Structures are given as C-alpha cells and as structure tokens.
C-alpha cells in the first residue's frame with residue numbers, strides 16, 4: 001500500500017463556481033483565472049470542466065496559453081503580466097493570445113516587433129497598487145502609440161485592486177474611470193472580491209480566480225459556503241499511528257505542546273513537504289472520521305499530529321486536511337495565510353485524482 005495522502009479535484013464543483021461567478025456579474029464576460037496551474041488544481045482539467053461555458057481564460061505564461069490553444073480552446077486567452085520577451089510576443093501573435101501591456105519596456109518591444117497577426121492588448125493602469133501598470137495620466141499617449149504602431153488589434157484597458165477584500169476600491173476605481181473617460185474601449189477591473197462586493201466594478205470583463213476554486217476572497221466577511229461556492233480540492237490522508245500520552249508529555253519538534261492530562265495523539269501522513277503550512281499552530285482545525293478536531297504541536301516534513309482524545313478513530317482513519325467538510329479558508333486563517341497559498345503549495349509528490 002502506498003502513502004495514503006491524496007488530493008481529489010472536483011471538476012464539477014469548479015464548473016459550478018464558474019457559473020456562480022458569472023451569475024453574480026450578469027452582463028459581463030468572465031475570464032476564468034487559471035494562472036499558477038489553476039491555483040494548483042491542474043490547468044487542463046479545470047479548463048476542460050468549463051470548455052463549453054467559459055468566456056475566456058487568464059494566466060501568466062505563454063507556454064500555458066499555447067497549451068490551451070493546442071488543446072482546442074478557442075476562447076480569448078489573456079496574459080495577465082504580458083510578454084516577458086520577444087519570443088512570447090511572437091507566440092502570442094501567432095496563437096491569437098491577448099496580452100497585458102503594463103510598462104514602457106513592453107510598449108517599446110511591441111512597437112519594434114514584426115508580428116504575423118495584430119495583437120489584442122489590455123493596457124494596464126497603475127491606480128494605486130503600485131505593482132504593474134502605466135500611470136493613469138499616460139493613457140492617452142499609450143493609446144496613441146499603440147494605434148500608431150500598426151501592431152495591435154482590439155485595445156482594452158484594465159487595472160487591479162489592492163483592497164477589494166477590505167477597505168474597498170473607491171479611490172482606485174475613480175482614478176481608473178477618470179483616466180478612461182472618453183476613450184471608447186472595453187475595460188476590466190474586478191477580481192473575485194470586487195466581483196462579489198462591488199457590482200459597479202463588473203464592466204466588460206470580470207476576472208474571478210480564487211472563487212472558482214471554492215475559496216472565499218473575503219473570508220472575514222462571508223464564507224465560501226455562504227457565497228454558494230463549493231470546494232474543488234480536497235486534501236485527505238489517514239492516521240498512521242496513535243500514541244497514548246499523559247500529563248507533561250510533549251508532542252513533536254521543539255515540544256511546543258505538553259499534555260495537561262491523558263491524551264490520544266493521532267499521527268497523520270501529511271506534512272509541509274506535501275504543502276501543508278508549517279505555520280499552522282496547535283489548534284488548526286482538521287477532520288478525522290468526519291469529526292472536527294485540532295492539530296497539535298509543530299507540523300513536520302511528512303507528518304503532523306492531531307488530537308484524538310474522545311474521538312472514535314485509530315490507525316487507518318480517514319483525515320481531511322482541507323476541502324469537503326473542512327473549509328480551506330479556516331485552515332489558512334489558523335496558519336496566518338490565505339487559501340490561495342494552500343492550494344498553490346500542493347506538492348508534486350501528492351497524487352491527484354479527478355472526480
């Protein structure tokens with residue numbers, strides 16, 4: 001028998017979440033954001049699940065975009081960070097892949113290129129995140145240069161919000177609208193959080209990512225279940241050892257947990273080398289035999305411990321780390337991170353099955 005850890009990917013749930021995202025932004029087209037190997041879920045299996053309903057796909061790497069084209073996906077595909085080099089630009093043009101243009105270097109590369117087909121571009125404006133994008137005041141000049149280049153087809157404009165999950169988008173959206181005012185171009189601004197919280201941000205294209213994978217983009221405001229999202233990835237394993245300990249006994253590296261009294265400790269075949277967050281402290285929720293309990297002590301590379309006191313479970317009992325029955329958002333919160341990071345960190349060594 002092999003090591004019992006496994007990640008199940010529920011592609012029907014992915015499809016459900018995509019359709020839910022679309023229903024929450026009626027009138028807008030929705031890119032399924034599938035960057036980072038579909039947030040760790042598998043690019044092609046997720047794309048396949050929405051083949052007949054997806055308006056388009058958004059990701060980072062030209063190689064992944066070409067993979068989608070080669071697999072027969074005809075929808076618009078956009079490179080969210082644009083092209084990194086001349087080769088990317090040629091491939092994008094050849095395969096009919098749209099590209100963000102976020103800076104002077106990209107603009108110049110485009111102006112100097114020889115392309116087989118005109119490139120559809122999304123001019124990215126920096127409205128306050130200060131990561132990528134042209135200053136909004138430069139938009140007229142950028143649009144003029146793109147049009148004069150003769151290298152581009154459809155021109156759209158986009159920006160990205162820093163606080164759609166918190167303080168809000170007002171200042172950034174105002175800055176964006178002031179810049180775009182008068183230019184008759186399609187626009188795209190909303191990530192998952194903005195899609196759910198700010199209908200005024202829907203515009204022409206929305207860009208849901210995390211919500212497609214069943215993570216809440218706003219876990220402190222509304223849970224994934226309350227939004228109607230279904231978990232897509234369920235990471236499960238089994239108990240491989242049970243230790244009976246007494247008052248004063250410690251568990252795990254650095255002995256961060258000492259028992260107050262008699263305790264049953266279950267050792268789970270899952271550790272940080274599988275992608276489980278090492279920063280998940282004692283008390284992180286975990287499901288054993290369908291019952292909620294807590295992790296105890298430090299997470300090791302290949303194992304972690306959980307509290308089986310008063311729980312009917314033993315060696316071989318099924319454990320859910322996150323997914324169906326155990327929201328990834330709760331595990332992430334206990335580990336001081338976000339569900340995005342848990343999903344993306346799923347390790348190569350974990351076998352994945354699709355259902």
Ligand SMILES: *Cc1c(COP(=O)(O)O)cnc(C)c1O
Nearest residue numbers: 033080160191192207208209210
């Ligand atoms: C990743 C990303 C998104 C999706 O964000 P979520 O918070 O996962 O919905 C949208 N737009 C851009 C530019 C991104 O990089």
